[in-house]
Amino acid sequence: MRTLFPFIGYRDGELFIEKLLVKKIGKEMGTPLYIYSKKAFEYWYKEFDSAFSDVERVTAFAVKSCSNISVLRLLGSMGAGADTVSAGEIFRAITAGISPNKIVFAGIGKRADEMAYALSCNILIFNIESESELYLLNRVAERIGKVANISVRVNPDVNPKTHPYISTGLRTSKFGIEYEKAFDVYMKAKELKWIEPVGVHFHIGSQILDISPFEEATSKIADLVKVLRDKGLSISYFDAGGGLGINYKPEEPYPQTESLAKKIVPYVKSLDCKLITEPGRRISGNSGLLLTSLLFIKENEEKKFYIVDAGMNDCMRPALYQAYHHIVSSVEKERTEKVDVVGPVCETGDIFAKDRDIGVSNEGDYLAILSAGAYGFTMSSNYNSRLRPAEVLVSGNTYTVIRDRDTFGDLIKGEKIIDIG
Ligand code: LLP
16 A cells, blocks of 8 residues: 555555545545545544643544534544534534533634533533623623633734644734733633633644744743632643644655643643643544546646536635645556646636646546545535535445535525515
């Protein structure tokens, strides 16, 4: 097997995911299609979680990265909690059987009804992102008669050196509360009857490949914990967020979770806190791919286009962030050619790859857009009234459909036709 990513690679010139021929799944299920590997999920979850095994912890999978309830069930069965940002994500996590006392709830714009829902579910911690939110939560908690455990999401003002759209820990970012102000917010929280400050939280960004910003943030936030304890607060949770990056090119190096853990664990141990982490992409990113069919090949004087049946509505990372996703043919090719791989959506930006060397392919071939397990399906939409793809989970030499492809009925679900007499 020539491995591209764990459990994804070529055998005898054909692309396999675990023990299944990708082409076979494509033929049976049609395209575009999200294909995930159970073994890969298990592998990446263990790689992450076990690196922190020296401390008591909640590894709260970031639901936004891949929210299918079968995926959540699988990770939950291995002990994962859930990092959520909406009542809908909490609902998914609980539906999948994740214990509410492993669910954390972040987000800068929580509504009162979402807070009430989260409280009624008995989630572990609300990660508070503004003073106004704190007061609203206090009112909602009083109405419901349940005390809300909180951490303040502190913005440590470190540069994660990643794409500006996915940097969140800088002073100019809308997320969290400035480091200098966080202390005051904790002091206010302490006085509120229906609020219990139990932890600290930070999340500095996503797809971070350099470990040093994590260490910088950890050390700053650890100092804050000491100050808060001096003021009588019993802080027992240290939430270091998510954001650890992955390789999008098969041969590229990527940081080991072990080296991240080496930086964080000593602080958490010396504070005697429970650690919460919120990995998303690291667990789901290389656990899935988007399979697409090459519909047409079109050439002009300047360019050659591979027109595929997946569009930016199915996977919007390349269009939105100019993100690189490795694209391979389902049959290993000897020669490559420079092409643009484009989708059918009526937008100039509907491009998966520009001037990319891809194995010379024919109309009707399958192409796999790799590393699409994170922020792939979850960011998909019905734009252009396209049916969102099905999702399947491979295990060994079988697969299970874990989400049906949209139908025309799904497209107009909830819409009403007006009576025009
Ligand atoms: N915790 C919080 C509070 C977050 O906001 C996020 C991601 C995570 C954890 C998980 O981060 P991860 O471990 O997956 O890097 N759509 C973008 C990524 C947006 C990330 C948003 N927050 C993308 O496709 O690159």
